Amino acid sequence: MESLSPAPTFCEPLDDDGLAEPTFLDRLFDQGLLVRTGVDGLYGRSGAFESVVEALDRLIGRLGAADNAEVLRFPPGMSRPAFERSGYLKGFPNLAGTVHSFCGHEGEHAKLLACVEAGEDWTAGQRATDIVLTPAACYPLYPVAAARGPLPAEGRLFDLQSYCFRREPSLEPTRMQLFRMREYVRMGSPDQVLAFRESWLERGTQMIRDLALPLAIDAANDPFFGRAGRMLANNQRAQGLKFELNVPVNSVEKPTACLSFNYHQDHFGTTWDLVQADGEVAHTACVGFGLERITLALLRHHGLDLAAWPEGVRRVLWG
Amino acid sequence: MESLSPAPTFCEPLDDDGLAEPTFLDRLFDQGLLVRTGVDGLYGRSGAFESVVEALDRLIGRLGAADNAEVLRFPPGMSRPAFERSGYLKGFPNLAGTVHSFCGHEGEHAKLLACVEAGEDWTAGQRATDIVLTPAACYPLYPVAAARGPLPAEGRLFDLQSYCFRREPSLEPTRMQLFRMREYVRMGSPDQVLAFRESWLERGTQMIRDLALPLAIDAANDPFFGRAGRMLANNQRAQGLKFELNVPVNSVEKPTACLSFNYHQDHFGTTWDLVQADGEVAHTACVGFGLERITLALLRHHGLDLAAWPEGVRRVLWG
DSSP: OOOOOOOOOBOOOOOGGGGSSSOHHHHHHHTTSEEEEEETTEEEEEHHHHHHHHHHHHHHHHHHGGGOOEEEEOOSEEEHHHHHHHTHHHHOGGGOOEEEEOOOOHHHHHHHHHHHHHTOOOOTTOEEEEEEEOSSTTTTHHHHHHTTOSOOTTOEEEEEEEEEEOOOOOSSTTOOSEEEEEEEEEEEOHHHHHHHHHHHHHHHHHHHHHTTOOBEEEEOOOOOOHHHHHHHHHHHHHTTOEEEEEEOSSOSSSOEEEEEEEEEETHHHHHHTOBOTTSSBOEEEEEEEEHHHHHHHHHHHHOSOGGGSOHHHHHHHHO | OOOOOOOOOBOOOOOGGGGSSSOHHHHHHHTTSEEEEEETTEEEEEHHHHHHHHHHHHHHHHHHGGGOOEEEEOOSEEEHHHHHHHTHHHHOGGGOOEEEEOOOOHHHHHHHHHHHHHTOOOGGGOEEEEEEEOSSTTTTHHHHHHTTOSOOTTOEEEEEEEEEEOOOOOSSTTOOSEEEEEEEEEEEOHHHHHHHHHHHHHHHHHHHHHTTOOBEEEEOOOOOOHHHHHHHHHHHHHTTOEEEEEEOSSOSSSOEEEEEEEEEETHHHHHHTOBOTTSSBOEEEEEEEEHHHHHHHHHHHHOSOGGGSOHHHHHHHHO
C-alpha cells in the first residue's frame, strides 16, 4: 500500500478585522445570510447562501463527472437497525440523534397537551422509532451496496449528498447541527480505494485553490468519544487514515475542515459483509465536502456580498 | 371574503395493469428508482428520480418567479420551543418526530453498547434535544417572519423547500416518512392571501395539466388526531380552508394529494403575534408541492423510463 503524499500546503493569515465584534456569525445574521432559529447550530439560509451551496454542489459534480459515479440520494434519516450495526454508537454516541414519536391515545394526548401548556416536559412519553438522523451522507449506503452482492472487479463508486445531523451545539457558524455533506464513496481493493482518495486529494486541493481560499492539508482524526476513543483517534492519525483540507474561517489557530479524505480500510466491508469480486473483504474510502463550511469559507474570505466576489471565483462557481 | 372557485376538474382512469402485482412500489425498487432501507416510507432515490424532483423544483420556481418571493431554506429540523408554540401537537401529535440524544458519560456509554450488542433497547437513556423534525416546510418560518415586526402594507411572500417528517409508515410510495415539500407562503390581509391562493389554484392546475397528468381539485382536511380532531376536520372542510390537487397514483379510488392550497385564516398570525401594517392580526395562506408525490405521479402515468416520457412533458421539465 503506497503512502499518501498530500499536496504542498500553505495558509495565509486572516484579516483580523473579521474576528473582532461583531462576530462572523453575527454578521451573517445581520446580512440575512443565515437566519436565527433560537437554537445554536440550527439556522435558516437565505437565497444567496443557498445559491453558493448549489453552485458548489454542481462544481463538485463537474469535478467528479468523468468517474461516472452512481448517484444516490438518501433522506436525512436512516434505518435504526442499520445505524446500530454501523458501529457509529461505539465512536460517537454523543453526536447521534434518534427520532422519537408519540404512540398514545386520546387520554395520553390530553396529558401531553397539559404538559406543553404548563411549560413542563412532555417528551417523556415519546418512544424511539426505527429512524435515526443520518450522521454522514455515506452511512445509509453501505447496507444498500452490500445487498447487491459482491462488487464487480472494478469496484463501485457512489455520489451522495444529504443533510446530516450531529449533536454539537456551537456558536461557530461552521459547526452546525444540521448541515449538508456531499460525498463520493469508493468500494473495492485497497489499491482502488487509495488511488481514489489520492485523486480527490489533488482535485479537492485544486478546487479550493480555484476558489481563491487559503488551505492546509493535515492528518486528522475523528472526534471519538471517551478515553478509549483517544486511542482510536491516535491510531487513525498515525496510520494516515484521515486527512482534512482546512481553511481558516472562525480563526487561524483553529481552521475549519472543509473537505475530508477517509480511508476506512475494511471497517465497513467487514461490518456489512461487503466483498470484492474475488471474495476478499472490500475496502472503502470516501471524500466528503462540507457544503455549508465551504460556503462560509468563501463568505469569510471574499466578503458577504456575493456580487463583489473576485471575478475568477464567480466564474468557477457560476460559469 | 370571496368564495373560491376551483378550476374545473377531471380524472382519467388509471391503466389497471399498474395496480396488479408487482405493486408500483415493487416496480420502483426493481427499476432502482427508489432504494429499500428496511423501513417502510424511508427510501433512497436514484439519480433519475432526483433529476425529476430537481426539474419540478425549478419548474415551480419559474411559475412563481414573477412574484419575487423571498427565498429561505430551513434544515429538516426546527426549534422545539417554536414547534411547541406552533400548535402542531394539538392536531397531529402522532405525526411529530422529536430528536433525542445521549447525554451520559463513559459508564453509561458502556451500558448502551452492551444493550446494542445484546439486541436490547438502548434508547431509554436518550434525552429530548431542543430540535424537532420539521413537519411542513413553513413551520420554521412563522417565528422568523414575526420577529421582523409588522408586515409591510403589501404583506410578504416566502419561497421555501425542505425535507419534512411525518410518522406514518406505509407501503404506499406516496406516503413517505421523509419527503420534500416546496412551499410558497403568503402573509397579509385576508384579501391578499386569498388572492394568492386563487392564483396558485390556477397555476398549479395548469402545471399538472402541462405535465399531462389527470387531476381533480377537492375540498380537503388535515388528518387531525382523535375525536376532537374530527370536528376540526369537518370545520376546515366546510369552510373551504383547504383544497388539494389530487392525482391517481396508487389507485383511482384514493388519489394522491400532490399540491395543497391552504388558508390558515389568522391561526399562525395569532399564534406568533404576526400583524399587518395597520396592526390587525395577519392572515396567512400557503401552497405546498409534494415533490416526491408529483414525481411518483409522473412515473405512474408516463412510465418508469424517463427517456420514454411524452416529448411535451420532457420539454416542460427540462426545456
